[in-house]
Amino acid sequence: MTEARTLLVGDVGGTNARFAIAHMVDGRPTLEHHESFPAETYPTFLEGVKAFIDGCEVKPTGGVIAVAGPVTDGEIDLTNSPWRVSESELQTLGLNPVRLINDFEALAWGAPVVPDAELASLGGPDAGDNDAAIAVLGPGTGFGVSALARDGRGGEIAMPSEGGHACFAPGDAVEDEILRILRRRYERVSIERLICGPGLLNMHRALAEIDGRETHIDDPALITAEALEDPRSHCGATLARFCAILGAAAGDIALTTGARGGVYIAGGIAPRILPFLKASPFRERFERKGRFKDYMAAIPTKVILHKHAALLGAARVAFSAN
Secondary structure (H helix, E strand, C coil): CECCCCEEEEEECCCEEEEEEEEEECCEEEEEEEEEEEHHHCCCHHHHHHHHHHCCCCCCCEEEEEECCCCECCEEECCCCCCEEEHHHHHCCCCCCEEEEEHHHHHHHHHHHCCHHHEEECCCCCCCCCCCCEEEEEECCCEEEEEEEECCCCCEEEEECCHHHCECCCCCHHHHHHHHHHHCCCCCCEHHHCCCHHHHHHHHHHHHHHHCCCCCCCCHHHHHHHHHHCCCCHHHHHHHHHHHHHHHHHHHHHHHHCCCCCEEECCCHHHHCHHHHHHCCHHHHHHCCHHHHHHHHCCCEEEECCCCHHHHHHHHHHHHHC
């Protein structure tokens, strides 16, 4: 059975904005009329949304837009973008009700409805505890974190957070040195200073300093490209350390949120480096939690390959709220 309402869903990050029209079919969200464009295409966010709506044959009457950053009183300044977004401005386009939510909050809602075929295992069992929380995290332009709490009776609530800005915790002597070097530049070193696109460059430069060599690479995409071509190169060592720290941070977040239902890695980087990530120390560092190693071993870790998982989550929220 198809839900008759036509709703707008969006996913707006520091680099790209994605929109779609959402319907509900047999209790599951479906998406159509996808459109994606660089955030710099339109001077204001409102102009971008208007351009998308103008291109829709059937105009949406409400919706939910996921944005990269904390939402306060229906407004947001995107953490890694010059755009400002407000629910009141969106209502001038005929969207009412309309709601802004954190992008990783949307991913927390979306992860459970992503088809198994669009998930890639990074270790652990095929499935976790269906009554327990799940955690969603991942590197892209920044580092996002959220969780979906479950009450064991079918009730769910997403927990948006800014966990990517929690402190980076070194796991060995090399990471102690990375932290020391980054502290010269940043008063406080968060996970995001290392585990995201710009963070990969921070790490590469720090590792070069530790090795006593120079590096002239100034684009994280070049690090990734060389690492995938030659995993034994300096760039390969950087990406392996990136994956190891990602695993350690994912394990810390799983412990913090009690995510025995599973940990999902989202964002733009993990799918692009998937074979490398699978062969990396990610899972070993995820499980390396001392007395809680057995607890961690029972938690599945998966990469979300679905390009529009946040839009699926936004659609779940939109149809529950409208």
